[in-house]
Amino acid sequence: MSIMNLLGGIDSESATNRRGAIARGGQLAAAAVPVGLAAFARRGFAASASAAAPTIVEVLNFALTLEYLEARYYILGVDSGVIPGRDSRIFTTIRDHEIAHRDFLIGVIRSLSATPVPEPTFDFTAGGAFAPFANYDTFKLLAQAFEDTGVRAYKGQ
Template identity: 60%
Template structure:
């Protein structure tokens, strides 16, 4: 719980009744899984997948772990500086400033923890790059609050999928995996909060991206998958594809994430 002590929970009291109803509807949908369907889902898993889930993490060299942590650190630098500049610019609506001030603190804490962890493993933290949040003039998020929110959603949704994609690469260290999962859960809260502020559901449906921001399509590629651990979940439940895709976030590879982040990194 070390990292969580650094983080304060985001105030979600502002969520309106409609948003709460959406959450409860999703919860009810997931509750439709019958015991028989659950057994079918488990039975559909290959023995290799079951043993992988149950078995201990394989040993990994620190080089791979440090590489994954530096990858995460670059993303955290991007998010931290984005919110720092957004708050300084005055583009954020007054009623939302406290929310983004809290998110900024979280992102800064993430950068500090990741740097300390990399140093403790004998590695060298990657240098913070220079960022261009206009992506070469494509966006103007520091003058348009709608664009600021849209890019915030894209960054946070990317972060959630990026951490999931690297989980296997840090699984050889229980301490590092724990810290990564703690950060992952906080990034998911950020993503849900920002999506609701934009009037959307707090989770991703299918591979639906951000309207009018085609550059973010890569963030949502593959989110329409209904297969988990080689089992087609729609075949063992009564939940439709929308509900299934909302129940899981799919991982993104390092290359996929870099293709998104590189749009905002100078040089």
């Protein structure tokens, strides 16, 4: 099961079922975890197997990259207008929390006299294949995948 297959199966009719969207969110999250962590691992820890364990700053920068991803996603989502009024407040709160997490990690890294990694450029559309900022159900599915990926990354899974 891949993210692309799961997202490709979403159409406007089937995506209107909230229960189905939640169920697909769990499937999408499960499929996204290996992809997300593999992408981060390749970039962040591309050292040989004989290398020493990552330093605290490397671990914090890895976490910061994930917080950049989540903060940028919610900033774009809230600003896009895709979120209906009834859910706007909760996603604005989530956005604010992700920004606070990002800023906190930047502060911690700097307090260690280290340099935070710069924010990468993220393509949340998979090369234009999807429109999470134009389709609310797709936005929620990816939000769930990112949240689950974040939890698993912090737990070391």
